[in-house]
Amino acid sequence: MLSPAVSLPKEQRRLLRLYSGLDGKRRESLLAFAEFLWQQQEQESAQAPAEASGPSLPEDIPRPQEESVVAAMRRLTKTFPMIDRDALLDRATSLMTAHMLQGQPAAEVIDELEVLFQEHYEIYLQKNEK
Numbered sequence: 001m002l003s004p005a006v007s008l009p010k011e012q013r014r015l016l017r018l019y020s021g022l023d024g025k026r027r028e029s030l031l032a033f034a035e036f037l038w039q040q041q042e043q044e045s046a047q048a049p050a051e052a053s054g055p056s057l058p059e060d061i062p063r064p065q066e067e068s069v070v071a072a073m074r075r076l077t078k079t080f081p082m083i084d085r086d087a088l089l090d091r092a093t094s095l096m097t098a099h100m101l102q103g104q105p106a107a108e109v110i111d112e113l114e115v116l117f118q119e120h121y122e123i124y125l126q127k128n129e130k
Contacts (some may be wrong), residue, residue: 029100032070033093039077040085055128056082058121063110069099072110076117083120091116 008016019030061079063072073092077085095112098104 026100028070029096032073033096036073036077036085036092039081040089055125058082063114067106067110069096069106069109069113072106072113076113080117080121080124083117083124087123088116088120 019027022030059079059081061075063075067075073096092113095104095109095116099106099109
């Protein structure tokens with residue numbers, strides 16, 4: 001626990017307050033989303049040199065029989081590190097929300113996430129054809 005003497009920026013205090021008000025499942029989703037954004041930032045930093053050598057291939061990471069939506073996001077982010085995360089962000093967020101708040105079955109959401117990532121990989125390939 002942070003001592004009262006530790007002064008965090010306003011945004012960090014707000015994030016901690018919001019995080020502490022969530023149940024365990026939503027905390028896991030928030031952390032997965034934060035990880036997704038962080039990986040997006042890392043990907044953007046590394047993307048410029050990688051594009052010079054031509055399009056990258058997806059990693060071969062098989063889908064487990066039992067997988068949570070959060071784990072699927074992590075797997076797909078690792079499978080397709082080359083795609084533009086900004087383009088996925090709105091749709092991926094709405095899919096995760098449909099699962100977390102509206103009860104859409106995880107398997108259906110994961111199927112849709114896989115299609116979404118594959119579609120954006122196709123866009124990536126079109127942009128990087130030589």
